[in-house]
Amino acid sequence: MKVGNDGANDKRPNETRPGEVTGGANVESPxxxxxxxxxxxxxxxxxxRDGTWFHEGDPIRxxxxxxxxxxxxxxxxxxxxxxxxxxxxxxxxxxDTPFVAVEMAASGNGDEQxxxxxxxxxxxxxxxxxxxxxxxHNPENGEPxxxxxxxxxxxxxxxxxxxxxxxxxxxxRGHDGEAEVGVWSKKVFFALGRLPGG
Numbered sequence: 001m002k003v004g005n006d007g008a009n010d011k012r013p014n015e016t017r018p019g020e021v022t023g024g025a026n027v028e029s030p031x032x033x034x035x036x037x038x039x040x041x042x043x044x045x046x047x048x049r050d051g052t053w054f055h056e057g058d059p060i061r062x063x064x065x066x067x068x069x070x071x072x073x074x075x076x077x078x079x080x081x082x083x084x085x086x087x088x089x090x091x092x093x094x095x096d097t098p099f100v101a102v103e104m105a106a107s108g109n110g111d112e113q114x115x116x117x118x119x120x121x122x123x124x125x126x127x128x129x130x131x132x133x134x135x136x137h138n139p140e141n142g143e144p145x146x147x148x149x150x151x152x153x154x155x156x157x158x159x160x161x162x163x164x165x166x167x168x169x170x171x172x173r174g175h176d177g178e179a180e181v182g183v184w185s186k187k188v189f190f191a192l193g194r195l196p197g198g
Contacts, residue, residue, distance in 0.1 A: 043090035051100040099156035128186030
């Protein structure tokens with residue numbers, strides 16, 4: 001796969017590693033089947049934790065090219081990431097998630113609230129049954145790392161400043177005798193965590 005490289009590509013700050021999962025709906029949408037007739041290979045492409053795409057060790061600076069690659073990005077049932085075309089498919093390395101959520105917009109209140117997230121590739125999704133949020137807590141320090149499903153098993157990590165905006169709109173409810181903190185979006189409650197001693 002040939003990659004051109006000019007222009008600019010913004011990098012995004014890093015986040016914590018996944019550990020224990022809490023909250024949200026099931027994020028595992030069945031990925032589309034990979035074409036069996038495509039020639040299989042390994043592409044020297046890596047998506048860093050901050051969402052930057054690299055080819056042969058150099059950042060891909062043309063955002064239009066990154067967006068094009070993202071349209072043919074697939075994740076199989078084993079969690080392997082592929083770039084897939086009708087004639088070839090190649091494995092790539094994804095350090096955490098292929099996207100990061102860099103902005104949030106909110107409308108409405110309570111269970112009528114809708115939270116919308118913009119990825120680093122300028123794609124907007126509305127959190128809800130089709131785009132659930134999950135939170136992974138680091139087992140060593142308890143730090144939360146939130147994710148939102150974008151499509152076909154591909155997630156975006158919600159960056160820390162965006163997560164804090166989301167927490168500002170959080171509600172508390174009782175669950176299994178404990179106080180659970182979470183957010184509403186499209187009439188679905190997505191748990192972010194539980195209050196200590198709740």
